[in-house]
Amino acid sequence: MADQNPIGSVARREALKKLAAGAGAATTLPILGQGAALLGDPSQAVRACPSTHPAPPVDASWKPLFFDEHQNETVITLTEMIVPQTDTPGAKAALVNRFIDLVLNEEEPDMQKEFIEGLAWMDGRAFKQHGKPFVQLSPEEQIALLEPLADPGNKNPEDGPGVKFFLKIKDWTLYGYYTSQMGMEQELHYGGCTYHTEFPGACTHPEHQS
Numbered sequence: 001m002a003d004q005n006p007i008g009s010v011a012r013r014e015a016l017k018k019l020a021a022g023a024g025a026a027t028t029l030p031i032l033g034q035g036a037a038l039l040g041d042p043s044q045a046v047r048a049c050p051s052t053h054p055a056p057p058v059d060a061s062w063k064p065l066f067f068d069e070h071q072n073e074t075v076i077t078l079t080e081m082i083v084p085q086t087d088t089p090g091a092k093a094a095l096v097n098r099f100i101d102l103v104l105n106e107e108e109p110d111m112q113k114e115f116i117e118g119l120a121w122m123d124g125r126a127f128k129q130h131g132k133p134f135v136q137l138s139p140e141e142q143i144a145l146l147e148p149l150a151d152p153g154n155k156n157p158e159d160g161p162g163v164k165f166f167l168k169i170k171d172w173t174l175y176g177y178y179t180s181q182m183g184m185e186q187e188l189h190y191g192g193c194t195y196h197t198e199f200p201g202a203c204t205h206p207e208h209q210s
Contacts, residue, residue, distance in 0.1 A: 005084045005143065062098065065105040066112070070133070074119050075100055077135050079173040081142060091177050099176035100169070118165030125162060 064072045079091035079100070091097075104112055122145075126134040130141055137145065148154050149166040 005081055005139075064098075064101045066101050067097075067104075070135070071116065071119050072097055072101065073135050074122065074133070075169070077142070078122070078146075078169055079176075081146065082170050082173045083177045091173055094177050094180040096173050096176040096180070099180075100172050103172065115165075115168065118161065118168065121161045121165060 067075060075097045076092055079096045083091040083094075083096070085093065104115055107115075123133045125145060126132060126137055126141075129145065130137055134142065134145070146166065148156070148159055149162040150170075152163070152167065154163050
């Protein structure tokens with residue numbers, strides 16, 4: 001399935017470029033699927049390789065630690081637009097909203113305030129343009145609202161708070177997604193701790209064999 005969301009297309013390309021430049025640095029990051037608080041039951045945390053163990057079951061009774069219901073829905077909508085579902089799962093399926101909620105719950109008050117103000121700014125822009133909050137806009141309206149904010153070269157002072165907020169939520173979305181079990185296995189095809197009986201590409205010359 002082709003990615004019809006230009007916001008998500010750019011974000012995915014940027015993330016993959018950063019991961020390639022880091023020469024596998026992402027494999028040292030914590031796995032979202034292993035974060036017990038993200039998925040509800042601390043006893044269900046997986047401590048081994050994502051390639052050999054399934055993610056913990058999603059707890060349908062999960063409630064945000066930091067966001068209210070509307071804020072959480074807005075985060076789900078924004079993160080899914082940044083990393084949308086294509087032929088692989090998107091940010092919503094990877095529970096990136098729970099990752100961000102957990103991070104913010106442990107953040108300093110100034111950072112918490114800044115993020116909530118960013119969400120409120122998004123709703124304010126949506127109300128100004130369409131008379132309703134961001135989550136109630138059509139997909140086309142949402143993309144049109146986000147496109148100027150996704151441009152780091154945008155110097156319009158009226159867009160400044162939105163540009164800053166979008167950069168923050170995009171960075172956290174990409175981090176949360178590409179360090180999740182879904183992101184690593186299905187998007188990056190990371191094999192984790194899979195055991196190999198032989199090293200692919202090893203020398204086969206008889207004189208070099210022990």
